[in-house]
Amino acid sequence: MREGVRRCTTTRVAERAGVSVGSLYQYYPNRDALLTTVLSEHLSGIADAMSEALVAAYGKPVAEVATALVTSFLETKLRNPDESSALYAVSEERGGAEMIAQLRVRTLAVIAHALKCAPDARLSNPSMAATVAFDALIGPVRSVLEGHVARDQIPAIKGELIVLVTAYLKAADAIRLEKMHQPAFGD
Numbered sequence: 777m778r779e780g781v782r783r784c785t786t787t788r789v790a791e792r793a794g795v796s797v798g799s800l801y802q803y804y805p806n807r808d809a810l811l812t813t814v815l816s817e818h819l820s821g822i823a824d825a826m827s828e829a830l831v832a833a834y835g836k837p838v839a840e841v842a843t844a845l846v847t848s849f850l851e852t853k854l855r856n857p858d859e860s861s862a863l864y865a866v867s868e869e870r871g872g873a874e875m876i877a878q879l880r881v882r883t884l885a886v887i888a889h890a891l892k893c894a895p896d897a898r899l900s901n902p903s904m905a906a907t908v909a910f911d912a913l914i915g916p917v918r919s920v921l922e923g924h925v926a927r928d929q930i931p932a933i934k935g936e937l938i939v940l941v942t943a944y945l946k947a948a949d950a951i952r953l954e955k956m957h958q959p960a961f962g963d
Contacts, residue, residue: 786810812870818863819872823879825852830886834893841890841897842909842942849913850934854920854927861921884910897945905948909941 829848887906
């Protein structure tokens with residue numbers, strides 16, 4: 777994290793971990809395998825935490841689903857902002873897009889199911905609502921990780937994102953209901 781991915785060598789990793797390079801090679805055949813594993817574990821940890829929080833929100837109102845979504849994503853993604861920032865560089869070089877795509881499908885399915893289970897939601901397309909709600913979180917988090925927003929603003933960002941996602945989900949539901957009660961064009 778301190779010196780960038782290019783200066784990350786198996787020798788440096790072994791030294792920092794307090795093990796021999798030979799021991800490191802017993803588990804990882806090369807630096808790329810090590811970095812890929814670290815990235816995979818990071819991304820899986822985020823997806824697992826979000827899934828756990830959202831499953832706990834099944835059957836709860838939309839506002840609680842939105843809070844679980846925002847809180848779980850921010851708390852896991854920004855738990856160690858330096859690590860997350862460093863892993864963006866690793867992701868670009870180590871097939872991160874494919875890993876992210878796989879975990880995204882899983883995460884969106886859990887979000888959509890939580891929305892379907894919310895007693896106060898009648899979303900016509902919970903999968904699309906899940907996609908929009910989740911994607912709304914990515915930009916602000918990336919702004920923090922890229923240094924455009926100060927890290928001490930994370931609690932404020934969390935509050936704003938809970939309002940944003942909750943309002944969106946309630947508005948999406950209200951718009952659907954409104955369309956149902958409008959006369960057809962030409963009536």
